[in-house]
Amino acid sequence: xxxxxxxxxxxxxxxxxxxxxxxxxKLLETSGKRPGLAVVLVGEDPASQVYVRNKDRAAEACGxxxxxxxxxxxxxxADVLALVDQLNxxxxxxxxxxxxxxxxxxxxxxxxxxxxxxxDVDGFHPINVGLLTAxxxxxxxxxxxxxxxxxxxxxxxxxxxxxxxxxxxGRSNIVGKPMASLLLQESCTVTIAHSRTxxxxxxxxxxxxxxxxxxxxxxxxxxxxxxxxxxxxxxxxRIPAPELGEGKARxxxxxxxxxxxxxxxxxxxxxxxxxxxxxxxxxVNTLTAARRLLGLPEEEALF
Numbered sequence: 001x002x003x004x005x006x007x008x009x010x011x012x013x014x015x016x017x018x019x020x021x022x023x024x025x026k027l028l029e030t031s032g033k034r035p036g037l038a039v040v041l042v043g044e045d046p047a048s049q050v051y052v053r054n055k056d057r058a059a060e061a062c063g064x065x066x067x068x069x070x071x072x073x074x075x076x077x078a079d080v081l082a083l084v085d086q087l088n089x090x091x092x093x094x095x096x097x098x099x100x101x102x103x104x105x106x107x108x109x110x111x112x113x114x115x116x117x118x119x120d121v122d123g124f125h126p127i128n129v130g131l132l133t134a135x136x137x138x139x140x141x142x143x144x145x146x147x148x149x150x151x152x153x154x155x156x157x158x159x160x161x162x163x164x165x166x167x168x169x170g171r172s173n174i175v176g177k178p179m180a181s182l183l184l185q186e187s188c189t190v191t192i193a194h195s196r197t198x199x200x201x202x203x204x205x206x207x208x209x210x211x212x213x214x215x216x217x218x219x220x221x222x223x224x225x226x227x228x229x230x231x232x233x234x235x236x237x238r239i240p241a242p243e244l245g246e247g248k249a250r251x252x253x254x255x256x257x258x259x260x261x262x263x264x265x266x267x268x269x270x271x272x273x274x275x276x277x278x279x280x281x282x283x284v285n286t287l288t289a290a291r292r293l294l295g296l297p298e299e300e301a302l303f
Contacts, residue, residue, distance in 0.1 A: 004231075004264040007152055013276035016151065017062060018253070018303060020283045023062045023299060027290065035290035036093040037121065037282075042080060042106065043073035048099045055097065058279050064286060065092060069087040077106045080116055089117045094290035095121035117141070118293055121176070121285040132181050138298065141285050146179040148277025149211060150186070151234045151302065156230055157265050162187040167204050169193045169254070170213030170218060175234055179211050195219075212254035222259025231260055231267040234274050 028034055037059045042054045052068060059066035069083060080102070087096045096119045100223050102108050112120075117127040123143035131140035151245060153161060166188040170176035183190045193203050195214060204210055204224040210231045217237035225231060235254030245248065252271035260267055268274055284302055291298065 003133065004261045005156070005266040006261075007156055007232075007266055007268045007273060009148075009152060009268055009276045012152060012155055013280040016277070017058065017283055019302065020234065020287055021062045021282070024287055026294075027287070028063065031294060031296070032211045033290065033294060034036070034063060034065040035095070035286045036090075037095045037286045038067040038069065038087045038090075038093045040069045040080070040083060040087075040096070040098045041072070042071045042075055042099070043103050045101070046102075052099050054279055055282060058283055059286070060282050062247070062287075064283070067093065073103050075103075075106075077110070079132065080106055086256070088119065088182060092285070093119065094293050095119055095282075097122055111270055119289055121282055121289055123147075123285065124174070129173070129178070132178055134239045135181075136187050137185070137301075141289060142182070142281075143174060143178045144281035144285065145175050145213075145234060145274060145278045146182055147284070148281040149175075149179060149234065149274055150182050151281075152232060152268060152274065152277060153209060153230060154186075160186075161209070163189070164208040165189050165191075165206055166209040167191045167193055167207035168211045168213065169200075170211075170215065172213065172215075175211075175213040179213065183209070183211075200224075204290035210255075214254050217252050218253055218254070218256040220255045220260070222256055222261075222263050225255075225260050227263055228265040229263075231255055231264045232274060233257070233268050233270055236270060236275065260274040263264040 023280050056068050087093050096115050098111055112124050117125045120128055120141055122254050123141045128141045161267050166183045168176050168180050171192050171194045180190045180192050202222040205226050208229055213234035218221050233253035233255040238249045241248045241250040251271050
């Protein structure tokens with residue numbers, strides 16, 4: 001059996017970002033407004049700093065009005081809430097993203113719930129969660145990683161996913177649950193599995209589509225994959241790599257790629273698969289939020 005098609009998340013993300021750049025330019029031409037994205041970073045977590053920098057660069061490259069608020073790790077919860085409230089009321093800001101995790105003394109739930117649902121470009125507010133679950137995508141803002149994963153699936157499988165068996169391994173509010181909702185709306189038959197699922201390998205083997213988002217390095221083995229299945233690996237795990245030198249590490253997904261690539265029909269690599277799509281979909285959500293807040297009609301959906 002030939003090796004699987006490697007799904008090029010970088011190339012697909014670039015095509016999405018180019019489309020958003022074009023649409024943002026048209027918005028500026030017709031309304032005089034740029035989509036405005038504000039990112040809030042509290043503390044000095046190195047990974048968070050990288051993510052925020054990448055999001056800021058992507059927003060500027062798309063022609064957005066981009067604002068970054070960097071706060072000290074000991075900033076009080078009250079001050080973070082006051083900043084979010086200020087951004088809620090800023091007419092030039094259409095999307096608000098508070099980078100997680102927050103320091104322990106700040107209640108993440110309280111901060112995320114304060115963000116106006118219309119500006120919640122992460123899609124984490126309970127109102128957006130409810131709209132997605134109810135299938136009201138015309139009103140919801142959908143979490144970026146599941147939305148990007150869906151585009152990868154539809155680009156790879158030719159558009160329609162109707163009737164396919166999909167197994168989502170992972171039940172997080174950020175990926176697993178919203179991914180299942182999106183797949184249900186594509187008329188897939190969906191199973192949400194997780195680390196405690198009985199006979200997990202057999203459950204995964206039933207799937208035409210596998211979305212791995214369990215957060216365990218290379219947990220899903222090649223012999224768990226149905227021949228020809230499409231595999232979306234959301235996991236990003238850093239593991240020791242002594243072969244690269246003392247103290248070195250490398251990134252791997254939740255799927256044992258070297259095994260699965262010989263069985264699957266198509267698979268995302270780590271890195272270079274889902275990751276670039278997450279930032280691209282943040283740009284999509286920000287533009288969508290801007291058009292809605294400006295009272296403009298919806299454009300043709302990207303997924």
